[in-house]
Amino acid sequence: MKEKDLVIDCPYHQVILYAEKGDGTYGPFQTGSYMAGVNISEHFRITGNHTRALLEQLKAGIISPVYYFMMIEGLTADELAGRTGISKFRVKKHLTPKGFSKMRISTMKRYTDVLNIPLANMFQIVCTIEDRNWDMGYQGEIDNSKTGSISQEKTDNPLVIETKIIQNRK
Amino acid sequence: MSQIPFRHIMAAHCESGTVTALLNHHGLNITEPMVFGISSGIFFAYLKTPVMDFPMFAVRSMPGHVRTKFADRTGVKFKSKTYRNPEKAEKELNELLDRNQPVAVQVDFFYMNYFPAWYRIHVNVHFVTVIGREGDKYFISDSYHPQIAEVSREALTKGRFAGGSMAPKGFMFYPVYIPEKIDFEKAIKAGMKGATYNMLKIPLPFLGVKGIRRFANRIVDWPKYARDEDFLAEKIFRITIFLEDQGTGGGGFRFLYASFLQEASKVLNNPRLDEMSKEMMNIGDGWREVSLASAKVAKQRDFSREKLTEIGDLLRQRADIEESFFNRLDKELSNHKNNI
Structure with a gap:
């Protein structure tokens, strides 16, 4: 493949590819990522749909928060078991709302350490901007120039509430 | 201390790139394709085991083989070590950095948070070179990143000691001997x-x-x-x-x-x-x-x-x-x- 045929315009994600140079030699050159340059919007659409579907299931009490975060982080039950040191059998139990409700806080802490979230987020869905269902662990910066208020609402899942940080429009 | 003078280069692949950059640092003039070829990096595997939710494939040899095969075939010697104790791993890494020795470490890619969140996935076989430290941060030469990056001590430790399949266990390596004349x-x-x-x-x-x-x-x-x-x-x-x-x-x-x-x-x-x-x-x-x-x-x-x-x-x-x-x-x- 010639270098010019591999060029992708994507300044925010660069990769090294090997290709034929103008003088016929082969070597490395830096260009944009194919994934980021061509498919990123589709990737965001798919992951966004998936996250929203999981949130609905969580609010309805169909899945447990452990299952939700495991899926968001792209882990499998086997992988989560390996990373937390909790047996696969117990992990599979904790993926259900019933198993989650019987879990000890110390066990839950082992999950939150691996899933990179505060323990409190196992019991709440944090929506940081009005009408935008961000995922629960979202920790983006909030525009401090606008005033805001926090509200909490029950969901159909008795163990999970929805925390909303609502920014007032100026 | 701060950064060790180190020529950061992007590379196609993290392991061959890391090995190449470390060897270049120690005076061996060699390219990434040569490291990859000598170590028989080219490969293919199609995998679907009962514990896998979905099939996967690989187009390169097993992680770690680039370094070990290259060493076997050239006589270059690498010091490598794994750890059970994160504190000990950090202490020894710091000591090496203080002696101006850049050190390659195996990490879970997810914790290399100088990349955007959407790009980071949990893969335990990413290799980066640590080239210095300052306070609570480390300087990283990552083959996939255009510049020298910084990562917090906490993120580096989490990355080095992530569990799961192919867990890094604090693995690190650096060259200790390069023959004067390699055949x-x-x-x-x-x-x-x-x-x-x-x-x-x-x-x-x-x-x-x-x-x-x-x-x-x-x-x-x-x-x-x-x-x-x-x-x-x-x-x-x-x-x-x-x-x-x-x-x-x-x-x-x-x-x-x-x-x-x-x-x-x-x-x-x-x-x-x-x-x-x-x-x-x-x-x-x-x-x-x-x-x-x-x-x-x-x-x-x-x-x-x-x-x-x-x-x-x-x-x-x-x-x-x-x-x-x-x-x-x-x-x-x-x-x-x-x-x-």
Whole structure:
């Protein structure tokens, strides 16, 4: 493949590819990522749909928060078991709302350490901007120039509430 | 202390890039394709075990093999170590950095948070070079990042001690001995021999050329493993990512291997290898066709048996061509040996 045929315009994600140079030699050159340059919007659409579907299931009490975060982080039950040191059998139990409700806080802490979230987020869905269902662990910066208020609402899942940080429009 | 003077270079692949950069730092003038070729990095494996939710494939040798095979074949010695205790691992890393020794470490890619969140996934076999520290942060030379990056002490520790499959266990390495004169002819031939063995002779049906054929035959079954259309589209698009984007140098490492063959032809003074490097470049172009066909199927959401069979047919062609190529490379090696 010639270098010019591999060029992708994507300044925010660069990769090294090997290709034929103008003088016929082969070597490395830096260009944009194919994934980021061509498919990123589709990737965001798919992951966004998936996250929203999981949130609905969580609010309805169909899945447990452990299952939700495991899926968001792209882990499998086997992988989560390996990373937390909790047996696969117990992990599979904790993926259900019933198993989650019987879990000890110390066990839950082992999950939150691996899933990179505060323990409190196992019991709440944090929506940081009005009408935008961000995922629960979202920790983006909030525009401090606008005033805001926090509200909490029950969901159909008795163990999970929805925390909303609502920014007032100026 | 702060940063050790270190020439940061981006590379196609994290392991071959890390090994190359460390060797360059210690005065050995060598390129990434040469490191990759000598270590027989080119490979293929198609994997689906009962514990795997979805099939996966690999286009390179096992993580860690680039370093170990390169060392075996060149006489370079690396000091390597794993740890149970994160504090001890951090202390020894700091001591090495304080002695101006850049150190390669194995990490879970997810914790390298100088990359955007959408790009980071949990993969325990990413290699980076730590080239300094200051307060609570470390300076990182990562082959996939355009500049020297910074990562917090907490993130680096989490990355080095993530659990799960292929857990890094604090693994680190750095070169401690580089022979004054390396027999590159011998190392290159051993690397090629290893590649032909990996691609043609491992007696397992999912490795090497046989693995490509298995992939070709099994891709039509992928819809049955998928929970929904979005999931399947993402998995099929991952074929493109694995071949083109995820540290392969394009064409599933075949472009990188073509560069190796071109360099090798000069070292071995064998023009036939230069011709074979062009063939390997064409083989890479064929893998790119697989990538583009997969991206198209994923985008158009046409997961019919017919469309997947088309990708399978392209893969089967790759298998046939690579079988022929590596058989001829094997013969070329025998001829070269006889001509010496």
